[in-house]
Amino acid sequence: MSTVDKALGVLELFSETRTSVGLSEAARLLDRDKATVQRYLAALESQGFLEQDPLTRGYHLGPAVTRLAMVRELTYPVEAAVKNILTQLVKDTGETAHLTHVQGTALSEVQIVETTVKGTRVYIDPASLLPLHATASGIALLSQVEPKKINAMLGRSFEQFTDETPLTRESVLDAVACARRNGYARALGTFETDVVGTAAPVFNMNNAVCGAIAVAAPTSRFNVSVGDHIAMHVVAAAASISRIYGAQDAQAQHAAE
Numbered sequence: 001m002s003t004v005d006k007a008l009g010v011l012e013l014f015s016e017t018r019t020s021v022g023l024s025e026a027a028r029l030l031d032r033d034k035a036t037v038q039r040y041l042a043a044l045e046s047q048g049f050l051e052q053d054p055l056t057r058g059y060h061l062g063p064a065v066t067r068l069a070m071v072r073e074l075t076y077p078v079e080a081a082v083k084n085i086l087t088q089l090v091k092d093t094g095e096t097a098h099l100t101h102v103q104g105t106a107l108s109e110v111q112i113v114e115t116t117v118k119g120t121r122v123y124i125d126p127a128s129l130l131p132l133h134a135t136a137s138g139i140a141l142l143s144q145v146e147p148k149k150i151n152a153m154l155g156r157s158f159e160q161f162t163d164e165t166p167l168t169r170e171s172v173l174d175a176v177a178c179a180r181r182n183g184y185a186r187a188l189g190t191f192e193t194d195v196v197g198t199a200a201p202v203f204n205m206n207n208a209v210c211g212a213i214a215v216a217a218p219t220s221r222f223n224v225s226v227g228d229h230i231a232m233h234v235v236a237a238a239a240s241i242s243r244i245y246g247a248q249d250a251q252a253q254h255a256a257e
Contacts, residue, residue, distance in 0.1 A: 006032075007040040011049065011061070012248055016206065020058035079111075081244050085237050086113040086213070092233040093215050096122045099202070099241065100130055100137050101211035105153050107137050110211065122195050122216035133158050133172045134165045136197030137212035139185035142176045144201045144209035150176065164189040184231050184238075185212075189219065196222045198230045200238035205246030213238045 013021050013029055021029070027037040041059055044050040048064035082099060089097040096115045100107035106129040115121050132138030133154060142150055150173070158167045166172045179185035184200040191197065199214035215230050 006030075006036075007043055010037070010040050010044060011065070014061055020053065020056065020060045022056070022058045026059070078244055082241055083111055083113065085240050085244075086111055089113075089213070089215065089233055089237045090115050093217070093230045095215045095217040095221075095230065096124060097213065097215050097237075098124050098137075099211060099213050102141055102209075103129065105155060106131060107135070107141065107211065120218045120220055122192075122218060124216060131159060131161075131191070134161050134187070134191045135214075136185040136187040136199035137214045139172075139175045139179050139187065140199035140201045140212040140214070141209055142172075143179035143185060144203070161191050162189050162193045164193075166190065182231075184235050186227065186231070194219045196227070198227065198234050200231075200235045202238050203242040203245065203247035207247050210245070213241055 009030060010026060013026060023034055023038055023041065026041065027034045030037060041050060041052075045052060045059070045062070048062045048067075050059045051062040052059050086097045086099060090113050094115060094117050096113065098112040099110045101110050108129055109124065109126045112124050112126055114123075130137055132142055142153065145153065151169075154169065154172060158165070158169075158172070160167055166175060175185065175187075184198060187197040187199075189195060196217050196219055197214050198217075199212045201209045202211045202213055204210040213234060215234055217226070217230065
């Protein structure tokens with residue numbers, strides 16, 4: 001790891017809950033000696049990436065971070081970056097891709113990119129709310145939710161959409177456990193007949209799951225090989241979107257504990 005990498009690692013210490021950090025705390029969190037960390041802090045402060053409070057002597061993020069964030073949004077907006085990833089996912093899989101964000105006890109559509117493949121294709125209603133228990137996106141989201149919160153999100157009853165819709169808490173939790181192990185969820189005809197969904201969780205700047213990215217394919221074009229191919233690209237796309245959202249780690253750890 002280069003000196004630049006180590007210095008920039010200081011910036012990763014800050015979050016909504018840790019808005020300021022002192023020398024001793026930074027050295028402890030980075031597991032480095034104070035003299036080295038002091039050099040990092042001084043270098044970042046001189047370039048405006050950090051500021052030091054004259055009273056507490058703690059460091060907080062400086063104006064250079066704000067400036068770069070504004071430049072980033074002006075030159076490569078998050079919405080455009082996400083759409084580019086979805087578009088590439090469609091090219092890689094040949095099927096329709098969509099991104100959803102959690103909205104209470106359901107998922108709402110954020111972006112949809114349809115496949116250009118002629119013939120049968122999956123249509124996704126941009127105004128629809130996706131149920132957590134019956135969709136790959138919902139199962140992928142739940143796979144990264146703390147177990148004690150899953151019950152509250154699922155509610156007490158399960159609406160049936162097809163003959164394959166899981167209707168018991170046990171069957172839903174089994175699907176969640178499988179998605180947690182695999183890193184992605186798959187739903188075969190559970191929300192719409194003859195549609196196979198493959199989804200992976202997406203994380204925000206706090207490394208908390210905030211939604212899912214999915215590919216919806218007609219069963220007529222689906223087989224084991226196709227499924228593996230789609231899953232590989234979906235997981236990669238989810239990691240890319242998570243990085244755009246500011247996640248430090250594309251896979252949350254607390255949900256698996």
